[in-house]
Amino acid sequence: MNQPVTVSRDADIAVITLDNPPVNALSHRLRAPLMEALEKLGDDASVSAIVLTCAGRTFVAGADITEFGKPMQHPILGEIIAALEKIAKPTVAAIHGTALGGGLELALGCHFRVALRDAKLGLPEVKLGLLPGAGGTVRLPYLLGPQKALKVIVSGTPVDAATALEGGLVEAVYDRDLVANAIAFARERVAAGGPFRPVRDRREKIENTDLARFDTEASELAKKARGLEAPIACAQAVRNAITLPFDEALAAEREAFMRLVSGEQSRAQRHLFFAEREAAKVDGVGKDIKAREIRRAGIIGAGTMGGGIAMSFVNGGIPVTLLEMSREALDRGLATIDKNYSISVSRGSLSEDAKSQRMALFTGTTDYADLAGCDIIVEAVFEEMSVKKDVFGKLDKIARPGAVLATNTSYLDVDEIAAATSRPQDVVGMHFFSPANVMKLLEIVRGKHTAPDVLATALAVAKRIGKVPVVVGVCHGFVGNRMLAARSEEAESLLLEGASPAEVDKVFTDFGWPMGPFQMGDLAGLDIGWRNRKSLGKKAIIADPLCEQGRFGQKTGKGYYLYENGRTPKSDPEVLKLIEEKAREHGIERRTILSQEIIERSLYPMINEGARILEEGIAARASDIDIVWVNGYGFPIGKGGPMFWAEKEGIAKIVERLDHWHSRTGKAVFGPAPLLRKLAASGGSFADAREAAA
Numbered sequence: 001m002n003q004p005v006t007v008s009r010d011a012d013i014a015v016i017t018l019d020n021p022p023v024n025a026l027s028h029r030l031r032a033p034l035m036e037a038l039e040k041l042g043d044d045a046s047v048s049a050i051v052l053t054c055a056g057r058t059f060v061a062g063a064d065i066t067e068f069g070k071p072m073q074h075p076i077l078g079e080i081i082a083a084l085e086k087i088a089k090p091t092v093a094a095i096h097g098t099a100l101g102g103g104l105e106l107a108l109g110c111h112f113r114v115a116l117r118d119a120k121l122g123l124p125e126v127k128l129g130l131l132p133g134a135g136g137t138v139r140l141p142y143l144l145g146p147q148k149a150l151k152v153i154v155s156g157t158p159v160d161a162a163t164a165l166e167g168g169l170v171e172a173v174y175d176r177d178l179v180a181n182a183i184a185f186a187r188e189r190v191a192a193g194g195p196f197r198p199v200r201d202r203r204e205k206i207e208n209t210d211l212a213r214f215d216t217e218a219s220e221l222a223k224k225a226r227g228l229e230a231p232i233a234c235a236q237a238v239r240n241a242i243t244l245p246f247d248e249a250l251a252a253e254r255e256a257f258m259r260l261v262s263g264e265q266s267r268a269q270r271h272l273f274f275a276e277r278e279a280a281k282v283d284g285v286g287k288d289i290k291a292r293e294i295r296r297a298g299i300i301g302a303g304t305m306g307g308g309i310a311m312s313f314v315n316g317g318i319p320v321t322l323l324e325m326s327r328e329a330l331d332r333g334l335a336t337i338d339k340n341y342s343i344s345v346s347r348g349s350l351s352e353d354a355k356s357q358r359m360a361l362f363t364g365t366t367d368y369a370d371l372a373g374c375d376i377i378v379e380a381v382f383e384e385m386s387v388k389k390d391v392f393g394k395l396d397k398i399a400r401p402g403a404v405l406a407t408n409t410s411y412l413d414v415d416e417i418a419a420a421t422s423r424p425q426d427v428v429g430m431h432f433f434s435p436a437n438v439m440k441l442l443e444i445v446r447g448k449h450t451a452p453d454v455l456a457t458a459l460a461v462a463k464r465i466g467k468v469p470v471v472v473g474v475c476h477g478f479v480g481n482r483m484l485a486a487r488s489e490e491a492e493s494l495l496l497e498g499a500s501p502a503e504v505d506k507v508f509t510d511f512g513w514p515m516g517p518f519q520m521g522d523l524a525g526l527d528i529g530w531r532n533r534k535s536l537g538k539k540a541i542i543a544d545p546l547c548e549q550g551r552f553g554q555k556t557g558k559g560y561y562l563y564e565n566g567r568t569p570k571s572d573p574e575v576l577k578l579i580e581e582k583a584r585e586h587g588i589e590r591r592t593i594l595s596q597e598i599i600e601r602s603l604y605p606m607i608n609e610g611a612r613i614l615e616e617g618i619a620a621r622a623s624d625i626d627i628v629w630v631n632g633y634g635f636p637i638g639k640g641g642p643m644f645w646a647e648k649e650g651i652a653k654i655v656e657r658l659d660h661w662h663s664r665t666g667k668a669v670f671g672p673a674p675l676l677r678k679l680a681a682s683g684g685s686f687a688d689a690r691e692a693a694a
């Protein structure tokens, strides 16, 4: 095993190198020798300055998250930083890759920070349901000023080296030779002479803070927290940095960190952090399987979905050939893309230059032959098997050998689509979520014949275009939409039996969802489901008459709700009247429906379907399902995804209630999956079941 901490010398300058692959997390195996090295070098008269740097691909990317929730082992990070800050000779952090969380906090314990140009610095703890717990909420405002620090800490988004330099977070930025430059920098400081002020003594930027303005900005950010504790705690900690002496602010930060780290939300968010990384590990796609090279993508369809997918590829730097059936449709699609980028420019999130560069990566065409040079082709045409098969038949004729052929179907059988080609091994599902340029989730559907290197390519593309991929098997609706269907099954019954759309939706938003099922229906357009029902010969007691009245949701100003001004839903007495009438017609006596019942009849069937999906091997792990729901459907991150939440809720309780509703309604969605029954009886978890199966 490598030495986690080594010390070398360049004459009178000591260089401490941390080496704890893969990301130099501050595990105990690294903390103990680091503390020792600092104590020794601090006292060593032959050392006139210390450079702190890292081996491998990155500077320290944070505390070791796997140690959270376990007994604390000294020295803790705060103790190391305190020791570092006491050293009178100049200390310089030399940063490459990412200095994140505890890593940046460690660097803030140094007098100076220097970085490579492509380095990133940030405090992403909020994304783990935490706040920085080793002085970051105090020292960062001292260096950047409270307003900038507030944004960095509450968003968790890192800044690049140039921004860090401009804000005073780093003193120098280099293009190469980081350690040599850091040594030279340290030497200059020694020559310039001390005393060297630790960050804790540099309060200039927080003095004279306009506290009222700060509070306004903090409360704006708090509004976006939607039930999450961490963003609020982050903002409060930065406020403490302004209003309290250093040591008191530090103590308050530590207390808040200890509270959050043992709380349910952080546990859930840490679960999601590791779940996302697990999801990228796919059976049969080991490190030896090389992804195919992707230099150009072809996208078929320039409508909402195709346009969004095309933007995603271009945002990831992959040139796109965009195909439409007619010149008009193509022009319309490209104009929408242009408009979307212009909105980003007007919001300041994209420069005019970057927009022009992106637009230059699009080539429009109406001729399939122009897709011949593409390395991956994604179709986003009408969701109808015959249409998809026709497209894949054409692709089979024109695509170059080895091109990946992907379908963006949301429900259909990928194997049947693949059978329309002579190369089913090259066919894969890539199910994007709308709006595709925004939503993170990508369900990668593995067909019966999909080659391992095609899966590896889809995974690599996902990473390149900033998506969170989950590999799933073939079934109607895959993981997400199949569970959504189970969730929706009882929606109309709840209305008929006594709830209003607003009551149901409120239970969802109280739970932490961004919106409830009826608001979501209105946003997506009720006509979509209506058309689908008609094609399948199905009926909906309430949604059908709403659609017959032209109430398609937000786009027509009316759906389950009224939209008098834009997107704000208002309860509509007409809809309530319709629900009451239909209940009477069907002889249903309406009653008060409590929120617990709404949860049981909406979320438990969804968990049940998730368990079936696991039994059938459509998802490899329960945590994959959590990633699908958090990234594609707005399941609250503070609850860790449906399967993680189900274990907290209690599998035995869920099974008992499913049995209850099954006996009352006879509906299949309530019949508990054998896996759930097994776990309820054994008291085990989904992860145990997977291990047992393996």
Ligand code: 3H9
Binding pocket: 022, 023, 025, 058, 061, 062, 063, 064, 065, 066, 077, 078, 098, 100, 101, 102, 103, 105, 124, 125, 128, 131, 132, 133, 134, 136, 274, 277, 278
């Ligand atoms: C903190 O610092 C608290 C302090 O304020 C207070 C303390 C008192 N710990 O993402 P990748 C693993 S909280 C343990 O695939 P990339 C990861 O699981 C922390 N493990 O690589 C994976 O393992 P495996 C604040 C970690 O190149 C492997 O490393 N810091 C940690 O795509 C590779 O990871 C953060 O939140 C960790 N901290 O991205 C930063 N980080 O191979 C979290 C990674 O077995 N990390 N692993 O699946 C990241 O954002 C990304 O990993 C990073 C690299 C950008 C660094």
